Amino acid sequence: MRAASPSGSPLLSARGLEIRFGGVVAANGIDLDVFEHENLAIIGPNGAGKTTFLNICTGYLTPQAGSVRFEGGELIGQPPRRITRLGIARAFQIPQLFTEHTVLENMLLAAAVRERSWNPFRSLASLPQRGEMLELLDLVGCADLHDKRAADLPEGQRKLVDIAIALALKPRLLLMDEPTSGVASADKFAVMEILVSALRTAKVSSVFVEHDMEMVTRYASRVAVWSQGKIQMTGEPTRVLSDPDVIRTVIGG
Numbered sequence: 001m002r003a004a005s006p007s008g009s010p011l012l013s014a015r016g017l018e019i020r021f022g023g024v025v026a027a028n029g030i031d032l033d034v035f036e037h038e039n040l041a042i043i044g045p046n047g048a049g050k051t052t053f054l055n056i057c058t059g060y061l062t063p064q065a066g067s068v069r070f071e072g073g074e075l076i077g078q079p080p081r082r083i084t085r086l087g088i089a090r091a092f093q094i095p096q097l098f099t100e101h102t103v104l105e106n107m108l109l110a111a112a113v114r115e116r117s118w119n120p121f122r123s124l125a126s127l128p129q130r131g132e133m134l135e136l137l138d139l140v141g142c143a144d145l146h147d148k149r150a151a152d153l154p155e156g157q158r159k160l161v162d163i164a165i166a167l168a169l170k171p172r173l174l175l176m177d178e179p180t181s182g183v184a185s186a187d188k189f190a191v192m193e194i195l196v197s198a199l200r201t202a203k204v205s206s207v208f209v210e211h212d213m214e215m216v217t218r219y220a221s222r223v224a225v226w227s228q229g230k231i232q233m234t235g236e237p238t239r240v241l242s243d244p245d246v247i248r249t250v251i252g253g
Ligand SMILES: Nc1ncnc2c1ncn2[C@@H]1O[C@H](COP(=O)(O)OP(=O)(O)OP(=O)(O)O)[C@@H](O)[C@H]1O
Pocket: 021, 024, 025, 026, 044, 045, 046, 047, 048, 049, 050, 051, 052, 053, 226
């Protein structure tokens, strides 16, 4: 894994984020920088505000206070679609695939949406992005599945195709909420291995929420610990995961 002490100017910078839902404080002064070339894991107990943070960064929630800057520009107040175009992609826990379409058709739809060239009267097979989409499928080890119906893929491969679709948007940063949830435990590490290697090749930084500490140890270059809407600690995975407070609040010991 890469060095745990990131340097240079951050890609994404969150400052003073606050959001309340009735009496629940889901973000209570979140400050976090995400740097280029890192895979930052977010860990923390249920309800700590991890998904809320991703929702704020992608424009699905507007905080009551604070700012998120991405490559210098303010994201708060921008709609999700605009944030995607600025270079932040999101992969979902449940891949958002058109299940009756083939894998390649799903990729071509994503490319057409990216280039605003979607036209229901034009056949997907005639789109010029076919070669580029096959290359992205190859990057996530799914090129030979291009003509399979998305509905017929096992969960691990659906996740990888979902990642390839996110990469088709040419992001600089990919946000993922429990990327291997729902994948059979025997396949989790293989799926994550392919995912992390694809991100490295595509030069895309990532932030991923993760509950499996072995996954964090193996694949995160840095960890941020969420607790009751705050960041309790950030640092290098083995140091953070051996911290007594983190063990008590997150790992349960
Ligand atoms: N849109 C919303 N409306 C009302 N309450 C919300 C909303 N989104 C989140 N919350 C509440 O904010 C708190 C933080 O939720 P969040 O989903 O961010 O937690 P999390 O850390 O992702 O938890 P988990 O590990 O269970 O996924 C929870 O109490 C949740 O019920």
